[in-house]
Amino acid sequence: MQPKPDDIELRARRLEQGLRKAGIKLTHQRMVICREMASATGHPDADAVYKAVREKVPTIALDTVYRTLWMLLDLRLIDTLGIPRERTRFDGNAKPHHHFVCTKCGEARDFYSAAFELLEVPEEVRAFGDVQRTQVEVRGVCLRCLETSDSERRAKGAEERS
């Protein structure tokens, strides 16, 4: 499960190149955070990254970790589990369904697909535990966000969400 040393090196380099290409200064702190994300096998939260990174740079601040992680996310060099920067949202739709999620405003729309209901979970996954449900998450940018400026997006998304 743990990536091979060569892999880690490769993945770290990809992140650092990504930052450089975006014209962002490669500070010591940022490189250490990139290395940490490159070698992480799980899905660490900011605090876990902070703790790991502090062993190499004891003076690093938690908010530096946050700033770097959001930056990597904005550049699509890393990802998040679920929807980033979102509070908990509830879903009262009892019928099996799937979601299209806008990565800009967070709007989530339900859709149905007979084909998606037929998905067979790989054997390997069934060994992880007791499988209860399978849902497809399609990520993208909704029509409104495609034609709306950044500043207005979140406001509109929040207000029309009901």
Add this chain to the structure above:
Amino acid sequence: MQPKPDDIELRARRLEQGLRKAGIKLTHQRMVICREMASATGHPDADAVYKAVREKVPTIALDTVYRTLWMLLDLRLIDTLGIPRERTRFDGNAKPHHHFVCTKCGEARDFYSAAFELLEVPEEVRAFGDVQRTQVEVRGVCLRCLETSDSERRAKGAEERS
């Protein structure tokens, strides 16, 4: 998109029956929250439910809304977008992959599937906006949680998450 009145009635009843079957008192507040979740077309957060419900019960408290929603969730009568009660977690895996998520401890494990990469997004969904990525989320209970008591779960999950 808005459910038909009959549908709302049906969905509300399902929620209320669920609570009753679990031996939980059907208070006025809980019924109003059930009705709100039954008629919600979107994916409201606790505050949106609170605001809607306050029009019918102006004295209701936000924490009552939270308590009721978590209760409905625990009974699997409603669902959440993403993983409930979780802080943001980051994912450094650049290869296309999918997740098995434990609904008890929050642990998420990556897996790969050639079949899942071939999924065709329905036409209808492409009309929602610019589709960037499709990911399958398998939910269930991991092996460890199947044999571990409730109290130990979150602690273990948090500690081994890296």
Add this chain to the structure above:
DNA sequence: CTACATGCAAAGGGTTTGCACGACA
């Protein structure tokens, strides 16, 4: 050298908790 990044500490915002009062069974 100069713009940008960091560390610190305090603020912010969502969610939870303790407790006394109120209401369902």
Add this chain to the structure above:
DNA sequence: TGTCGTGCAAACCCTTTGCATGTAG
């Protein structure tokens, strides 16, 4: 009537922000 639920307000925790200092390019 007794137990469980509610409202209130304070506490909590994760995340963000403002600002003075430090540093990569």
